[in-house]
Amino acid sequence: MFRKCLTTFAQGKNANNAGCLTSIVCRTAHRRASNKKADSRPPKVLITGGLGQLGIECAKLLRSQYGAESVVLSDIIKPSKEVIESGPYIFADILDFKGLQKIVVDNRIDWLIHFSALLSAIGEQNVPLAVRVNIEGVHNVIELAKQYNLRIFVPSTIGAFGPDSPRNPTPNVTIQRPRTMYGVSKVHAELMGEYYYHKFGLDFRCLRFPGVISSDPPGGGTTDYAVAIFHEALRSGKYTCYLRPDTRLPMMYIEDCLRALLEFMRAPSENLKRRVYNVTAMSFTPEELVEELSSYVPNLHVTYKPDSRQDIADSWPQVFDDSEARRDWGWQHKYDLKNLVSFMVKDVRENFIKLEDAKVRASST
Numbered sequence: 001m002f003r004k005c006l007t008t009f010a011q012g013k014n015a016n017n018a019g020c021l022t023s024i025v026c027r028t029a030h031r032r033a034s035n036k037k038a039d040s041r042p043p044k045v046l047i048t049g050g051l052g053q054l055g056i057e058c059a060k061l062l063r064s065q066y067g068a069e070s071v072v073l074s075d076i077i078k079p080s081k082e083v084i085e086s087g088p089y090i091f092a093d094i095l096d097f098k099g100l101q102k103i104v105v106d107n108r109i110d111w112l113i114h115f116s117a118l119l120s121a122i123g124e125q126n127v128p129l130a131v132r133v134n135i136e137g138v139h140n141v142i143e144l145a146k147q148y149n150l151r152i153f154v155p156s157t158i159g160a161f162g163p164d165s166p167r168n169p170t171p172n173v174t175i176q177r178p179r180t181m182y183g184v185s186k187v188h189a190e191l192m193g194e195y196y197y198h199k200f201g202l203d204f205r206c207l208r209f210p211g212v213i214s215s216d217p218p219g220g221g222t223t224d225y226a227v228a229i230f231h232e233a234l235r236s237g238k239y240t241c242y243l244r245p246d247t248r249l250p251m252m253y254i255e256d257c258l259r260a261l262l263e264f265m266r267a268p269s270e271n272l273k274r275r276v277y278n279v280t281a282m283s284f285t286p287e288e289l290v291e292e293l294s295s296y297v298p299n300l301h302v303t304y305k306p307d308s309r310q311d312i313a314d315s316w317p318q319v320f321d322d323s324e325a326r327r328d329w330g331w332q333h334k335y336d337l338k339n340l341v342s343f344m345v346k347d348v349r350e351n352f353i354k355l356e357d358a359k360v361r362a363s364s365t
């Protein structure tokens with residue numbers, strides 16, 4: 001191993017191996033230290049891509065469990081005042097391997113939650129950047145996790161399946177031939193993680209999430225309509241949907257999604273029969289969501305103008321089979337369509353519409 005690293009380093013085959021020598025030393029020291037302390041202190045967690053739809057809420061959940069200082073949120077974008085005030089936040093570009101090494105060492109990180117990514121629709125608009133962020137970035141964090149003996153979580157997606165996969169239901173193990181760069185990069189991440197698990201014993205954990213619904217703005221995915229509709233319908237009573245009314249996709253409320261992540265990270269390794277699991281809560285179409293939302297917005301007017309995202313949605317699972325997650329580590333969702341809509345309406349009204357109205361009133365006086 002030692003010689004292999006030196007040879008590869010000398011040949012300049014892999015920039016990541018620049019830290020190989022030091023990392024062997026670090027890893028040994030880290031292992032000894034962490035073995036002693038593993039059970040006595042809460043895990044120190046680094047979240048990459050932490051200012052997106054999932055990251056900020058994930059940090060809130062983990063901080064409520066392990067303390068504010070135990071969770072380091074990171075991203076390449078400027079944080080709000082609220083983010084800075086709620087706990088440690090640092091700049092971390094996942095394409096900078098040495099920078100990541102420094103963060104892991106300086107903060108004595110145990111768990112890495114890797115959220116940085118370009119989502120499906122955005123990825124199709126900038127394929128070279130999606131390749132870098134979603135593929136090179138995953139190489140960096142997986143190698144980093146191996147070197148420093150971290151437990152690593154990388155989310156995958158329903159987008160990791162394609163038109164050749166069974167769509168209703170889509171089982172945990174089946175054909176995966178996605179047609180988006182996002183999907184290709186996620187299958188790659190799943191396989192890389194499984195390979196590192198089998199080859200090096202890396203504690204790699206991956207959940208394939210469906211469309212995640214929360215009141216925060218989503219990052220450019222194909223299921224974004226199910227968030228945008230709440231903001232627009234509650235403000236104007238109208239919405240133009242970019243998917244056909246009968247497009248069925250699996251979905252999950254953010255609270256279920258992040259609880260799944262936490263329960264999965266805490267699950268004893270021996271319970272996990274695999275390293276990649278489907279998880280979901282419900283499946284619905286735009287017209288079913290509109291019908292449920294109509295009881296809060298009685299004159300809701302929705303028009304349908306499918307765009308390129310329709311082609312992506314048509315190749316994705318309609319119903320996700322997560323029975324293996326339920327069997328192996330006890331996954332159970334709490335939110336169905338009815339209570340999802342009720343929570344979203346309350347959240348968007350209180351935390352967005354009322355606040356914006358108050359700002360407008362303040363600026364006009």
Ligand SMILES: NC(=O)c1ccc[n+]([C@@H]2O[C@H](COP(=O)([O-])OP(=O)(O)OC[C@H]3O[C@@H](n4cnc5c(N)ncnc54)[C@H](O)[C@@H]3O)[C@@H](O)[C@H]2O)c1
Nearest residue numbers: 049051052053054093094115116117155157209211212219
């Ligand atoms: N939101 C969903 O519905 C959903 C569903 C399935 C899987 N996922 C996965 O969960 C993860 C988080 O999703 P999200 O919705 O929060 O995404 P998001 O697009 O909202 O956030 C991604 C973050 O990655 C950051 N990022 C981009 N390039 C980076 C770089 N070079 N270095 C560091 N950070 C960088 C962005 O600044 C952004 O804040 C992603 O991996 C996504 O594939 C999300």
